Amino acid sequence: MAEPPVFRRLCIIGLGLIGSSIARLARERGDIAETLVACDSGPGVAERVSELGLADVVETDAGRAVRDCDGVILCTPVGTFAGLMAAIAPHLAPGAVLTDTGSTKGSVLRDLLPLLPPGVHLVPGHPMAGTEHSGPDAGFATLFQGRYVILTPLEGTEPAARAKVEALWRRAGAMIETMDPATHDKVVAIVSHLPHLIAFTICSTADDLAQETREQVLKFAASGFRDFTRIASSDVDMWRDVFLNNREALLEMLARFSEDAHALGRAVRWGEAGFIEDRIRRGRKIRRTLIELKQA
Amino acid sequence: MAEPPVFRRLCIIGLGLIGSSIARLARERGDIAETLVACDSGPGVAERVSELGLADVVETDAGRAVRDCDGVILCTPVGTFAGLMAAIAPHLAPGAVLTDTGSTKGSVLRDLLPLLPPGVHLVPGHPMAGTEHSGPDAGFATLFQGRYVILTPLEGTEPAARAKVEALWRRAGAMIETMDPATHDKVVAIVSHLPHLIAFTICSTADDLAQETREQVLKFAASGFRDFTRIASSDVDMWRDVFLNNREALLEMLARFSEDAHALGRAVRWGEAGFIEDRIRRGRKIRRTLIELKQA
Structure with a gap:
């Protein structure tokens, strides 16, 4: 690809249908992340992700996984976000872009915003794509092709941070829409x-x-x-x-x-x-x- | 086909999705009815049925249509059944088999049984098949292939009458089940x-x-x-x-x-x-x- 990767080091947390689809897409294209870190603490998931060769680095500890990353994308069920944020917040690198794929956006702001370190940019997102299957084997690189991704950016978010999340989804083949969380x-x-x-x-x-x-x-x-x-x-x-x-x-x-x-x-x-x-x-x-x- | 037709003269009343599919099937196979009568009083339907060549005789008057038929199948919406029965009952031939394709069976007994002439055999039926399309152009001969048809025969119905309705649906490729109306x-x-x-x-x-x-x-x-x-x-x-x-x-x-x-x-x-x-x-x-x- 002629264009440079969107992220130097991108951490995907949660390698289910959505997370593993993003990983496959990033592997196939090469212009999404220079280095791909995958993190999942589910029983057997990290092993399976390694077997499938979905990332350069596979972790089970989220705090360790996000270190030195300029991009972090949360792909776990939204009920895990508050706990996950408590685990990763101390380790998020200054200037990092934090995004997610959760199906609810009010709760994401509620759970992530209070712990957001200064200098970390939050750009919530929701890809309107899915199947009835789940787990790291269920993903595929074309899942987002022609589907909508709704972003609910905060007022005052740095345009460069928002542009990175938009570039990720554009390269996934998705159509981007912006809305307020409510x-x-x-x-x-x-x-x-x-x-x-x-x-x-x-x-x-x-x-x-x-x-x-x-x-x-x-x-x-x-x-x-x-x-x-x-x-x-x-x-x-x-x-x-x-x-x-x-x-x-x-x-x-x-x-x-x-x-x-x-x-x-x-x-x-x-x-x-x-x-x-x-x-x-x-x-x-x-x-x-x-x-x-x-x-x- | 080696087997003789199920009916000598079969009248299909109502040439929507279901009725026109039965007509097409009967035309294609040739072993369902020797002569096919189609009756529909909807605006323009009889003309369209003639254009499509779906029957030997096309009628708009149900009383006239059923005369001399040994088989009659009602394929109109179930709300029409009471009025339709009043119109056809005086003209039903002795020994004729009367069946239907209505989606409700209690109401069919309620509406047809009181006016059933002695010697006419009622065998209610419901093919579990359909699409979201309607009208004489929507039908196709394979609609019933591999689908269930539920019959709700009355106690004491002559086995020969029931066998004719079963033969019709077997030749349509359907699987037959029997149930009580409730x-x-x-x-x-x-x-x-x-x-x-x-x-x-x-x-x-x-x-x-x-x-x-x-x-x-x-x-x-x-x-x-x-x-x-x-x-x-x-x-x-x-x-x-x-x-x-x-x-x-x-x-x-x-x-x-x-x-x-x-x-x-x-x-x-x-x-x-x-x-x-x-x-x-x-x-x-x-x-x-x-x-x-x-x-x-």
Whole structure:
């Protein structure tokens, strides 16, 4: 590559689907980091990362891993961020850029900002990409190709720091958008977190049915239910942390959804055909808009 | 084909996705009906069916269409069945087999049985197949290949009548299952009707968000929300009728789902990580079972 690497020494903390995809991308391209440090304390993960040859240096201790790095990217579940920050803050190099890939952004500011050392630049980010698979074997270098990455930079962040994070994601093939953390958290609450909550729930509801009915349900899982189970097969730790760290926006969207579902249920009970038709038409309209926006 | 046609003269009423798929299948195979009558009173549908060459005889009047037929299959939305039965009952030939493709089976018995002429054999059926498209152009002969068809035969139905309906679906490539109507209605309520109700609802909820947030929602429709909108883009008349005609089972499943969603919402509010993890794990378990059953 003609352009110099974005980072001299980049530390990726958490080598799951997202972290290992960034590592693979950095290995393939060569213009993301001169030296790549991978850190994961999960059982067997560091060994697996070494076997896969995903980094130049593999660590299990985050404090040691970030030393002398000019770039650090947190790719662990957001529930780990407060503890992780306490571990790395004393070791972050002056001038380093700290970013992340967490699905909630209010909680990231809450957990990282109080311990941010002076001279370290925080640029929170969220790549809107993923699959239902997890772990260091699940990643692939093209995961971010054509996907959005939302950055929620703080006011007054040094432009050079922000430019480095943008360069990382541009080289990953992603499209970059900027938003304030509160808007981000609302948008992802309805676009992603509520659909996951619903999908987990409907699987539990089906699982609670009487034995005979449950067997039939699994046998006749038509496309509707089957699509929900695909969403529902996501990583436990990640989604627990997402729900707990986007509590307010998620509960607001669940309340709105719940009111709307009950209104539709009421219309079914009372035979209000016009109301039901209107709701179905609105679903079709949203779908058409997505198709027009090439998001379907 | 070596085997003789199942029916001498088969009348398909309703040439939407399902009806036109059966017509195409019958045309292609030649061993389903000697003569194929297609009947649809929708604006322009009969003309389109003629243009497409889907039947030997094309009618718009159901009473006239069923005359002298030894097989009649209702493929219109279930809300039309009571009126349709009133129109065809006086014209049904003695010994004819009457079947249907409606998504609700309790309502079909309620609407058809009281007017069933003596000597006409009713064998209700429900092919678990479909796409989000509708109309006579949307059908295709392989729609039922490898899909389940659920029959809910009455006690005392003549075995020969039941055998004809089974032969039709076997030749369509479908797998046949038998169930009582109440079990059928419960199973499809959770497998298909509730997921559709949820999908229509979440699209409405998103559509009601403030202008700015809605635009972002459409822009960032990640896989979760996008999958829901695919389900939500289904036919208005069909789904209105399904909801209204499977009222009890659907409202029961909505109530169970709603309790479960609120329990999960409560766990999010109070930070009950263990409860949340359990719900996510159950989703994954159901998904694994579907994969084992080759339904995923």
